[in-house]
Amino acid sequence: MAADPLDELLQFLKPEARIDLRHIALDHLVGLSGTEEGITTLLSHDKIIQSIINLTDDKIEEVAKNALLILVNITANPRGVIELLKYKSDGNKNIVKLCIGYVLNPEKKDADAAAMILSNITRVETELESILDAFLPHLNDILNAYVNINFNKKGSNLNFIGPMISNLSCCHSIRKWLTEENPHIPLIKLLPFCSYELSNIRRGGAMGTIRNLSFDPEFHDFLLSNDLELLTYLLNPIMGGEEYIDEEMDTLPISLQYLPKEKQRENDIDIRKMILETLNKFCMRRKGREFLRDNGVYYVLREYHKWETDPKVRLACENVVDILIQKEDEVGAEDLSAVEVPDDMKEKFEKMDEDYIQEK
Amino acid sequence: MSEEAPKVAKQPMTDEERLALCQKLDKELDDFIDSLEKKRYTEGWSEDTWEEEMDKHPFFMKSTPEDGALSPLAEGLAKLKYDPEENTPLELAANYKEDGNFNFKHKNYRLAILGYTEGIKQRCNDAEINASLYNNRAASHWHLKNYRSALFDSEKALSFNANHTKARIRAAKAALEVTKYDTCIEHCQKLLEGESKDKEIVELLNTAKKKKQQQERDQRRKERKNEKDSEQKDQVIKAIIQRGIKISKCDDEDDIDLSKLEPSLPGAQDAIVHIEDGVLRWPLLLLYPEFQMTDFIRGCPENVPLLNQLEQVFPAPWDEENKYSCSKINVYFEGYDKMPHVIDPSKNLGDLLVTKYYELKAGTPAFFILPRGSVVERRFLESYI
Numbered sequence: 001m002a003a004d005p006l007d008e009l010l011q012f013l014k015p016e017a018r019i020d021l022r023h024i025a026l027d028h029l030v031g032l033s034g035t036e037e038g039i040t041t042l043l044s045h046d047k048i049i050q051s052i053i054n055l056t057d058d059k060i061e062e063v064a065k066n067a068l069l070i071l072v073n074i075t076a077n078p079r080g081v082i083e084l085l086k087y088k089s090d091g092n093k094n095i096v097k098l099c100i101g102y103v104l105n106p107e108k109k110d111a112d113a114a115a116m117i118l119s120n121i122t123r124v125e126t127e128l129e130s131i132l133d134a135f136l137p138h139l140n141d142i143l144n145a146y147v148n149i150n151f152n153k154k155g156s157n158l159n160f161i162g163p164m165i166s167n168l169s170c171c172h173s174i175r176k177w178l179t180e181e182n183p184h185i186p187l188i189k190l191l192p193f194c195s196y197e198l199s200n201i202r203r204g205g206a207m208g209t210i211r212n213l214s215f216d217p218e219f220h221d222f223l224l225s226n227d228l229e230l231l232t233y234l235l236n237p238i239m240g241g242e243e244y245i246d247e248e249m250d251t252l253p254i255s256l257q258y259l260p261k262e263k264q265r266e267n268d269i270d271i272r273k274m275i276l277e278t279l280n281k282f283c284m285r286r287k288g289r290e291f292l293r294d295n296g297v298y299y300v301l302r303e304y305h306k307w308e309t310d311p312k313v314r315l316a317c318e319n320v321v322d323i324l325i326q327k328e329d330e331v332g333a334e335d336l337s338a339v340e341v342p343d344d345m346k347e348k349f350e351k352m353d354e355d356y357i358q359e360k
Numbered sequence: 361m362s363e364e365a366p367k368v369a370k371q372p373m374t375d376e377e378r379l380a381l382c383q384k385l386d387k388e389l390d391d392f393i394d395s396l397e398k399k400r401y402t403e404g405w406s407e408d409t410w411e412e413e414m415d416k417h418p419f420f421m422k423s424t425p426e427d428g429a430l431s432p433l434a435e436g437l438a439k440l441k442y443d444p445e446e447n448t449p450l451e452l453a454a455n456y457k458e459d460g461n462f463n464f465k466h467k468n469y470r471l472a473i474l475g476y477t478e479g480i481k482q483r484c485n486d487a488e489i490n491a492s493l494y495n496n497r498a499a500s501h502w503h504l505k506n507y508r509s510a511l512f513d514s515e516k517a518l519s520f521n522a523n524h525t526k527a528r529i530r531a532a533k534a535a536l537e538v539t540k541y542d543t544c545i546e547h548c549q550k551l552l553e554g555e556s557k558d559k560e561i562v563e564l565l566n567t568a569k570k571k572k573q574q575q576e577r578d579q580r581r582k583e584r585k586n587e588k589d590s591e592q593k594d595q596v597i598k599a600i601i602q603r604g605i606k607i608s609k610c611d612d613e614d615d616i617d618l619s620k621l622e623p624s625l626p627g628a629q630d631a632i633v634h635i636e637d638g639v640l641r642w643p644l645l646l647l648y649p650e651f652q653m654t655d656f657i658r659g660c661p662e663n664v665p666l667l668n669q670l671e672q673v674f675p676a677p678w679d680e681e682n683k684y685s686c687s688k689i690n691v692y693f694e695g696y697d698k699m700p701h702v703i704d705p706s707k708n709l710g711d712l713l714v715t716k717y718y719e720l721k722a723g724t725p726a727f728f729i730l731p732r733g734s735v736v737e738r739r740f741l742e743s744y745i
Contacts (some may be wrong), residue, residue, distance in 0.1 A: 258580040
């Protein structure tokens, strides 16, 4: 009879199965999880999924690793995430709790894969609120693992905690946590990673978190307070070793004045884009605009614009510049986000943007 | 009085005799006292000055005499307190510390430092007292504005007792004063690790961070300026080589450096040739042998005729007879053949510098100006023959 081959595999996935068989069976499943159809097939076999989850804690590291890799592949698409969240491990933990445990265990060899799974899961916004409870008790520990680059003793770098925190910051409660003392303000610890050279994933996580915060006007006053020096971290990546005349130089944040000639700009286009989106958000309100003007952001963008070659990011840059070069009476609105744009105009603007990007 | 007594004591005295003697002695004593009362007691402390006197007495003095000399009694007392044979190192250290504290209280910080230093020298093995000696000496240094020493001593105190909060606060403050901002930040952060969120420390930390940023900015600015300057210099040298200008005392192109282009005129070093938008700008020396006068002009562009510069200086204030004007003069330079060469001032300065026999001395093009066909001119030319 034509029994489903996957059901046959099931017996080899049991913890008591022979090591080499467990190994071969999992290898096969890793291959299967590499394709969309494969994932669909896997998801239709709940027992297989259950076995894989259980094997993530297998004593044989190679086996645990493969089990985690399959889950990374499955969570790469939102449907996989939604399905996977329905399962629980042997110890009656859901997949989120399980992975948090791996990430926070300095002795777990494949903590990176667990971090990737969490990064994938948190990306699915519809599920975010429901899984948040699993994170809340561990936020300080997670942050600690993020800022402590040697947290994992078995060679995992845990860079993917970055995007995970960034994803989490789509939740208001996380944004609140990031900006409140407890006993330190978490965001302050995060900021230095905006210029963490060794990994653009970790770096992007920090920048993405700032961007998410900037989307919430509630935090603008906090973000733009002088003590935080957020602007220093935001502008540094889009500045090179260009020269400014003294009057312009004096307006810049002090740590960014007279940067060495060999200073390079951020090479990751997504990070550059996030920076401009953030600046754009700060332009929404008068206070923010004035702050940006007072700190020479216009000059930095002027020089940056000469350098940027990607049309999308150039457009994002011009959008900010267009607002900043206006005097406040020309802007004519305290809060730009409150200005209602008729739908037909909206379409027109979007069309203009399209054309601009196409031209280049 | 006692001299008389043995002479009469050979035989037992009668009662009368004894009585008479007693009366006699009483009388003598009365007489003696009477004679004393006549002059006042002058060796004691007067009522007006007793406080002052008491201060001077070793038993009671509150500070050592200003001339530093100790009375023998004070010395003896001091020996009792400070003699190593009488005291253990710990006792001595404690004594010296007490001494230092006393002086510290009276703001005699220098003396206090001496006391604490002696205490430290005892090298007693009590960490607490050593920490305290160093901390107190640091405080004394602090009041004397010896911030470097205050920092050193505070850190020394911390080496004996890492939890000495006062010492750490002083270390942080002193570090700020001597612009060791990293050290200050480190101490502040250690202080803030404890639960107490002292506002003063937070402020100190922020100040240090800001100053550090400034310091780093200034450093970067300086580096950029240096870079620019040396770039400028390279450009100048490159331009001079390109133009083919001969520099005195330079054997070949590799030998040219800016030190050979510095004007030797007093106060004119900063007028050294520089380059602006690819144009060399020279300092220029005009000499008038007749009047032993000179003109010094800064920043003359190489692409402008020498005549333009001359037009600027004429008429000269010393030229009362109006002999010097652009149409009435000859312009010479002294070539490396040690001979005068007449030139056409309507040529650009840059072209003149590459005339045959021309050699640039002291980085400053120099020209002799003489009234054409004058006696002075003839004499000038004859002096070369």
